[in-house]
Amino acid sequence: MTQAVLAGDDRIPIYQRLADVLRQSVIDGQVKPGDRVPSENVLAEDYGLAAGTVRKALDVLVSEGVFERFQGRGTFVRRPSFDASLFRFFRFRSPEGEYSVPESRILRREVEPMPGHVAQALERPEGVPGISMSRLRLQDDVPTVAEEIWLAHEPFRAFAEMPTGEIGDLLYPVYDRVCGQLVARADETLTVEAASPETARLLRVAEGTPIIVIERVAKGYDNRPIEWRRSRGRAEQFSYHTEIR
Amino acid sequence: MTQAVLAGDDRIPIYQRLADVLRQSVIDGQVKPGDRVPSENVLAEDYGLAAGTVRKALDVLVSEGVFERFQGRGTFVRRPSFDASLFRFFRFRSPEGEYSVPESRILRREVEPMPGHVAQALERPEGVPGISMSRLRLQDDVPTVAEEIWLAHEPFRAFAEMPTGEIGDLLYPVYDRVCGQLVARADETLTVEAASPETARLLRVAEGTPIIVIERVAKGYDNRPIEWRRSRGRAEQFSYHTEIR
DNA sequence: CACATATAGTTCTATATAGAAGTATAGCTG
DNA sequence: CAGCTATACTTCTATATAGAACTATATGTG
Structure with missing residues (x-):
């Protein structure tokens, strides 16, 4: 042979x-x-x-x-486990200095047509149905990150019909278990903005406060986009470290 | 043998x-x-x-x-090139779409005792003399980045005594030529703050505007710290992209 | 049962060798 | 001189082989 x-x-x-x-x-x-x-x-x-x-x-x-x-x-x-890594940037340590998974509250979840920039990121035709979610993450009952999340409806039908109560604090394990969608890596883009009224309300900060915005496109091993996500957190506690050469 | x-x-x-x-x-x-x-x-x-x-x-x-x-x-x-530096996001393109080295104005340069956090970053005992600089970088006469820079006095004596006029827009080549200090890599930490009165004045923005702060410790091939630097620029158009897994 | 010891399986290091693939240069040809 | 060609040198790929270093499991011993 x-x-x-x-x-x-x-x-x-x-x-x-x-x-x-x-x-x-x-x-x-x-x-x-x-x-x-x-x-x-x-x-x-x-x-x-x-x-x-x-x-x-x-x-x-x-x-x-x-x-x-x-x-x-x-x-x-290798088990990809970077879900916590975004939050490492936000320094979500408990008083004991340990990192922990923050509590997640899904505020909204519905099927609607994907807007252009999301459809483009997920490599789908514009206007195709998608699953849209709003989620709030809290540390010790303090809201720290507000998220908009989009999934293509097609491979995530089972997720769309699943009761919210059964979705835990982490989404990627659910994607895998319920829809066979395995997230291997992600692209992230970081920007800064002043808090909008909406964001200010969710994060309980004054309007105009500096806010970190992280747009993430999660991808599978085959590099095809799985999830689009935009997370907003108070810039105050944000610190990102990298080595360059 | x-x-x-x-x-x-x-x-x-x-x-x-x-x-x-x-x-x-x-x-x-x-x-x-x-x-x-x-x-x-x-x-x-x-x-x-x-x-x-x-x-x-x-x-x-x-x-x-x-x-x-x-x-x-x-x-x-390899010639170390800091293409991956967070700092490159402050380098705005010329109308022709090319990147150019911004003009640098050294506003202040003097020898004084290093404050604690700088001494620690440069791995020197606190209070030891250092070279302190304030520098403003401009693109097309528009101030874009304000910097505080610290060097240990000891290997940079020749630099301290050098006339300011002979220092060009880039510092690292000077460190190499004048003091034999070769920068190989750097650690950078990115945070965000609201513009202080001082920063607002230098960058000509309104007080409270979101500002990107990048703290950098430049290191040699032997990994020993060479320079400490804190750069501040307007967050407005800042966008940083990375891949995670 | 608790605790050493042997054993089989794994990745890691190191050697030796051969040729393929890419690059620069010297020299030849027109 | 311009342009091709041969050549020498470089990194890159691939094979074959041997033993070291490490891990988990089975086995024997007290």
Whole structure:
């Protein structure tokens, strides 16, 4: 057999093609986050490749954040867990200094046509029906973040019909469980504005107070957009850190 | 000789030790940004190592952003370019759509004891003398960014005594040329505040306008802090994009 | 049962080797 | 001189192999 399994453009390197195949198996849901990937030796055997070549393919996927490796234990599909990371920016620590998931209140949830900018972000034709939500997140009963969220109606029909009470504080696990939609990464854009009357009311701040706005497009392993979200929080407690070079 | 050249803790892998040696040669200034690194084969020969081991060491340094590789051309010490800096969002484009270096006006420059938070960031004892500057950056004669800058006095004595007229619009090249201090990377923290009277005056905005504050600690290849800087600009048109996972 | 010890399986490091692919330059040809 | 060609040098891909380092599990011992 040799590597007939990896047919296709032989202009691109074998290790890349293997990486593509393995990445696709995650996209297709054949292996799920937390699952163990066959060992390097087994993969080498299966595909008729040298161990080094397989290892290089895994290197690619690890650096992409798709896989995770542990010496002696194995290689696993990484559980993407960045939901808390947006809120890390907002410094949501408890008095004990620990991070915690804030309480979520869904204020509104209905099906209506998507506006242009949302449809564009979700790569859908304008005017197509979507699920629109307003959500408020609170820390110790203090409102900290107000969110508008949009989902395409099509793969989220089951979510639209689900009772609100059954939706917990985190949405992404629900997307996965109820609709098989797995969020792998996201694009975020940060801007600043002065609080509108609406935002001021929700966040209980004075009108005109500086507000951080984060627009997020959550994407699957296949890089297709899943959810559009705009979050607003008081800029006061916001602090974002990064390393540049 | 074999790899006697790479003595030291043989608990850590050879490729790591080689990476350490090469990184150090950049820190010491034996090779400068833009310089070419000996080829993989030559390094392998010199250190008595297999080609693959050398390559792995280079992989490390490339991923750290210290080196840069081009197939067929060679491996080079990377010129640090702060393209990813949060600061670039204050660099407005010229009418032709090109980015340009804004004009810089140094308003003040004097030697005085460093305040606590600066001393801490620069890893110096509190109260030690430092060079303090106020600088205003303008685009087409419009003030866009106001900066406070601190340097430790000790390695920057020559800079302190230099006439202001000889300092151009960019500081880092001067640090390198005059004091041999090479900035390799930086940590940046972004926050938001309402414009103080002082800031409002400098940036010619109304008091209370949302202002982006970026605190930066610039560091050398050896990761030691070189410069502390706090920049303030109008938040109005600020937009920062990033990918998370 | 509790606790060492052996064992099998995993990733990680290192070597050696060969050729492909890309780049720059010297030298030849018209 | 302009333009092609050969050549030498670079990084990149791929194979094969061996053992080290680490982890989890099974096994034996007290």
